[in-house]
Amino acid sequence: MLKRVIGAVGILAGLAAQPALADDPVVWQQIKVEAGQKLFEASCRRCHAVDAEDRQSYGPLLEGVVGRKAGTFEGYPYSKAMAGSGIVWTEAALRAWMEDNDGFMPGTKMRHVGIEDKTVQEFILAYLKSVSG
């Protein structure tokens, strides 16, 4: 009996010594980007491309959007609201945009997207950052 307990403790100690994958910041970042890509494909991709060779989308190209001034992807016919907004796509602005884009910027021509879940926002943001260089 005692031997068994000692054996079990030994196994648990061995497991504890293995760092959990999600504790590794690099692995965790990859997980977020991959989850974000899937969420982006499900919620944004039908209107937005992230690859310059695939510009024929209804919405503006989102490659490089993090840190970009809103309404400045050359050649895209933005709404007046977006073109004249003067905002910069910081992480906070992108979160607010995903949460309630037409509330954040009345007059935008992007149909309402209401992603309120902070984790989903976080994952999509990680993906957008990964395609922003």
Ligand code: HEC
């Ligand atoms: C139904 C189509 C559609 C969907 C779905 C959509 N968008 Fe958009 N998006 C647009 C359009 C159209 C614009 C241009 C808005 C304007 O000019 O007012 C835009 C603009 C943007 C901009 C501003 C880009 C710039 O160059 O300033 C960002 C950022 C953005 N969308 C992010 C997203 C994200 C993230 C998602 C998914 C959660 C998403 N969009 C889903 C159509 C869409």
